[in-house]
Amino acid sequence: MKPWIDASLPISNASLVWPGDDPVHVKPTCQISQGDICNESRIEIGSHTTTHIDAPYHFDDTGQRIDEMDVDIFTGPAWVLQIDAQDLIRIDDVRRIPDGELQRVIFKTRNTQFLDVHPFREDYVGLDPTAAEYLVEKGCKIVGIDYYSICPYADLVTTHRILLLHGVAIIESLVLKDVHPGPVQIIALPLRITDGDASPARVLIRPRHKET
Secondary structure, eight states: OOOOEEOOOOOSTTOOOOTTSOOOEEEEEEOGGGTOSSOEEEEEOOTTSSSEEEOGGGTOTTSOOGGGSOGGGGEEEEEEEEOOOSSEEOHHHHTTSOGGGOSEEEEEOGGGGGTTOSSOOTTOOEEOHHHHHHHHHTTOOEEEESSSOSSOTTOSSHHHHHHHTTTOEEEESOOOTTOOSEEEEEEEEEOOOTTOSEEEEEEEEEEOOTTO
């Protein structure tokens, strides 16, 4: 069996954040080296920082919160589609995914090369709304991408709303440099945050045989 690949960004004081968001703070509160009985830390992080999962509530006051989502959707077979687009993932790209592999879709793009590189890039590749509508029609439950938003920077609302208002969870900032396109298995669990709009997540991916 193939080993799991960690597709999550590390959380640290050096983590890249969305423009205008507060920086990550990981601060020791107890240290053995300073005479304390144990090591402890305080962590301050935005819900949409590093690798994270968006819940419908992110764009809909009546939508499911992160703690209300069905955990079954976050584990299972997925399809990684590698895209050479320079700006948008379009419907013709998404139609390349086999019909039986549309429940969980992960997009690997040129974003991968600058995912964790400062400064923030506004020219990342996002998902076109028409392609998002196609995924909804096909019964998709999870969409993942290798940068901080599924939406192109020029329109941060439309694609989010199309997916989230139909109950599609979004995984953003996936580390896919060691993940090959095609059929994979995924584990992507958010923290159980009461009334959460999103949550940091530890995401694991490994190759699988297409028929499993």
